[in-house]
Amino acid sequence: MTQETEQSPAQPRQGELPFAIVQGEAISAPPEDLYIPPDALEVFLETFEGPLDLLLYLIRRQNLDILDIPIAEITRQYMEYVELMRNVNLDLAAEYLVMAAMLAEIKSRMLLPSHDEVEDEDDPRAELVRRLQEYERFKQAASNIDDMPHLGRDNFPADVDVIREDRKKPEPDIDMRELLLAFQDILKRVDMQKHHEIEREEISIRARMTHVLSCLDSNNFVEFQSLFTLKEGRLGVVVTLMAVLELLKLKLIDMVQAEAFAPIYLRKP
């Protein structure tokens, strides 16, 4: 099974997908016999939670009775959808293909002549209907949970100042090892995912970047030279210089010089 793509709530969702590009060629019109308006494709990834969800949607679009699904028609629409997804080069989840196979199997069984002598033979659609209905209940439950008042979204705990006797609230202790273990864990996970690259850069430059930023504010210019402490020696000067260059690259600071050989000033943009 492939993993569904869970989007972190903090990351903005991609607003618009480019419309279909097939073999390097942009497609301006969707297949004509497509029941689903092409706009639906844009919201596809955000809207459907999987093949069951898509099937429920297709059934509803045609106002079909879930208990009497015309499998052939639904299969056709479903396959068109899956095909379209493939064309737009989306990462097509294996679950959708499994469902397509299941639909095809049901369809083929329904095409076979029915055995009248076997009275209680199961409708091949029964299993699918059961799954759809079961899924639907939890889909509803999920939306019910979302509608319930959430602490921190709909209501907020009281947070008032406290007049208390002079005793300090004990704060949790951590030791360096705990902190490093946590970071080691992240490194391991990142190595496994390979999505992100934590560059193996020296911490001193990062730390100096923070230091330089804290020396600046947006109103006042700070003289470039004042950032350097000669006491730190050559290495310290180099580290500061690299930190400043890195901050400039990241556009976190501005550098101004009135004329050639005039003092250079830094400030936050």
Add this chain to the structure above:
Amino acid sequence: MEQKKRQCILEAILISADKPLSIEKLLGFFDTHDLVNRNDIKESLAELQAHYKDRGFQLIETVSGFRFQTRDQYKQWVTQHWDEKPAKYSRALLETLALIVYRQPVTRAEIEDIRGVAVSSHIIKTLQEREWIRIVGHKEVPGRPSLLGTTRQFLDYFNLKSLDEMPSLSEIQDIDKLYPELDLKMKEDSSKEDT
């Protein structure tokens, strides 16, 4: 201790607490010579609930105890404290949570079976970090998969005294009620096509 003073002390304790406090815990705030018993506390809590029934905040009872919190109807103003809107939960997360709530103890495979898609590890991790779910045991099948269940914090977060207060799982839904939001969105989109 006289009634009014007791009420004020409880009010001060609860308004400055960072978590819900049970009657037992509240009792622990008093000294023996304060001469306060469980019934006194119950009585004061009821008075406080009545006192705050039409104010900007209220005293609610969750599974772990009593907590003062702002009322839902003022969230529009209260949320201005923060620059960012509170995170919206994805449907995948909510569906996974719903399955854990109603089917607990449940394995990840069982959740995947009903949803028809793999459950991402991020979702499980997010739910665990929020302390809404936890591993409650292991199923005695090959691989001994973890069984997931909800926590006390989950109930606290949703202001519930017990899981029985969750809306009951619906009967088979009327299919027409599905996806109203998508329908709307598509209508909007197509009306914009002419512009």
Add this chain to the structure above:
Amino acid sequence: MEQKKRQCILEAILISADKPLSIEKLLGFFDTHDLVNRNDIKESLAELQAHYKDRGFQLIETVSGFRFQTRDQYKQWVTQHWDEKPAKYSRALLETLALIVYRQPVTRAEIEDIRGVAVSSHIIKTLQEREWIRIVGHKEVPGRPSLLGTTRQFLDYFNLKSLDEMPSLSEIQDIDKLYPELDLKMKEDSSKEDT
């Protein structure tokens, strides 16, 4: 907006605020079509002060604005909140702190990107209140997100003279060699957990 509703909204805002709010700031919580002006706010604040004049907490005005706080005469009870043992920091908090240490200056989104999970505001707030991290600037991208970095207090806590003394990334890979004695100690600690 009617007087009672305005009072409730202000009450809800003030009771959930983590710092004093000036009349100017309070005004900012309202929308233009709420039709609330400075005088309305002053009036409501006076009403609230009168309302809370003999309760467990009161509305006080400091130099930076209005703030609810518990009353002095109940401090003997309220202080019991802090008699409990300090809690332990969550894994999420430690990982967030570690990323701020090694990736600073870093935005919250960048932390979330690496950890794969949203970072709760609570964690950032806790770290800021502990004065281990602070906002060192803003990244020049849409939304100008805060850049987080560590503080002098963080170094003091860990007895470091500078961040250069933090173990390098390559040393972290081999953590057990760094702290062999700690490893032993932790094992002892966990065996003593019941005591």
